[in-house]
Amino acid sequence: MSLTIAVWTPIFLGALSLLATRRRALSLGLIAAGYLLAFADGLLDWRAGIPLVLLLAAAYAVAPQRPRAWRVAGHVAFVGLAIGLGFHLLPNFDNPQVIGPARFTPDAVPFTMYLNLDKPLAGFWVLLAWPALRLHRGRWSWIRGLVIGLATAVVCLGLALVLGEMAIAPKWPDVGWLWAINNLLLVCLTEEALFRGYLQEGLTRRFADRRGGETFAIAIAAALFGVVHAGGGLGYVLVAALAGVGYGIAYRYGGLQASVMAHFGLNLVHFSLFTYPMLAR
Numbered sequence: 001m002s003l004t005i006a007v008w009t010p011i012f013l014g015a016l017s018l019l020a021t022r023r024r025a026l027s028l029g030l031i032a033a034g035y036l037l038a039f040a041d042g043l044l045d046w047r048a049g050i051p052l053v054l055l056l057a058a059a060y061a062v063a064p065q066r067p068r069a070w071r072v073a074g075h076v077a078f079v080g081l082a083i084g085l086g087f088h089l090l091p092n093f094d095n096p097q098v099i100g101p102a103r104f105t106p107d108a109v110p111f112t113m114y115l116n117l118d119k120p121l122a123g124f125w126v127l128l129a130w131p132a133l134r135l136h137r138g139r140w141s142w143i144r145g146l147v148i149g150l151a152t153a154v155v156c157l158g159l160a161l162v163l164g165e166m167a168i169a170p171k172w173p174d175v176g177w178l179w180a181i182n183n184l185l186l187v188c189l190t191e192e193a194l195f196r197g198y199l200q201e202g203l204t205r206r207f208a209d210r211r212g213g214e215t216f217a218i219a220i221a222a223a224l225f226g227v228v229h230a231g232g233g234l235g236y237v238l239v240a241a242l243a244g245v246g247y248g249i250a251y252r253y254g255g256l257q258a259s260v261m262a263h264f265g266l267n268l269v270h271f272s273l274f275t276y277p278m279l280a281r
Contacts, residue, residue: 004041004096008115010034015120015185018127019260022135028128038117048092048117051081055121059129082122082194086228093118098178105169108275113179116186123190126198132205133197136255145250145258149265152246156239156266157274163235166275179271188263195221195244196251196259218248232278 014030017023035052038044054077060066061074084090099113126133135141160166173179200221207213226241243266251259270276 004043007034007037007041007043010037011120012181012185015124015189018124019185019189019257022127024128031124035117043094043096043117045092048090051085051090051118051121054081055125059125062129064131078122078125082125085118085121086194088116088118090118098182099175102173102175104171104173104276107167107279108169109278109280111277113175113182115182120186120190123193126193127189130198130201132201133193134201134251134255136257137253141254141257142261144254145261146265148246148250148254148258149262150269152243152250152262153266153269156243156246157270159242160235160239160274160278163239165232165235165239165278166270167279168273169275170273171276172272176271180268183267183271184260184264188260188267191225192247192251192256192259192263195225196247197256199224200248200251214252218245218252222248236278 010030011034014027014034017027017030035044039046039048058074058078058081061070062078063071066074081090088095093116095114095116095118097112097114099111101110101112103110157166161168200217203217203220204214207216210216222241222244225244225247226237229236229240232240243263246266247259247262250262
């Protein structure tokens with residue numbers, strides 16, 4: 001157990017460093033130390049090193065000074081790896097279960113949480129290797145994100161209430177602190193890096209010379225963000241896509257720090273004040 005805790009200490013610190021300052025060398029060293037400890041603890045075996053090596057190769061290939069064919073190949077490889085990692089399709093990652101299955105309220109769907117070693121890798125890759133990502137836009141990025149996040153929470157959670165996806169249920173379980181750390185650093189940070197920092201930013205640059213290009217980029221990233229929540233049903237997809245629009249606006253005006261805080265702000269309100277993750281049917 002002590003070694004398992006040691007795995008996550010440098011990973012969480014590395015993620016926090018990326019969010020606060022994006023110091024790549026320090027963050028990469030911390031995250032790499034955590035993954036080496038995960039190998040030592042048996043949470044990964046040698047075959048899990050294959051996608052890690054491929055991610056490094058993709059990072060090398062997408063550097064701006066590489067030939068265009070290399071960059072295209074690198075992005076194609078990364079997108080394929082991101083899908084495989086995000087949907088837990090690549091074997092040999094033993095993600096420890098740390099919560100649940102538990103019902104935080106009697107009418108809720110049972111909730112299970114894992115400390116994922118595979119899914120966050122795509123977001124870490126974007127933060128470490130994608131130069132186009134904007135960490136912030138000025139010193140007030142965090143505040144902008146919280147304000148936009150609260151506004152998004154009002155709209156999205158209000159819609160969820162109307163759709164019957166959840167009910168008002170104030171609470172704070174004993175495992176709330178662990179949920180919050182994981183949600184901020186391994187969920188919100190990595191998802192926002194992927195959907196806003198990589199996808200939205202990439203589309204914004206691709207359609208920069210077209211009218212409405214930035215709006216199109218926000219909409220596409222939000223729609224795909226909704227689709228990956230399809231496991232919760234159509235109502236959950238609609239709410240997630242609408243939330244994605246709010247996160248996209250936060251990124252547009254405040255950078256990644258703002259979109260992460262918007263995302264985490266909504267999730268925190270959802271977790272603490274409403275049925276989590278949703279009403280049982």
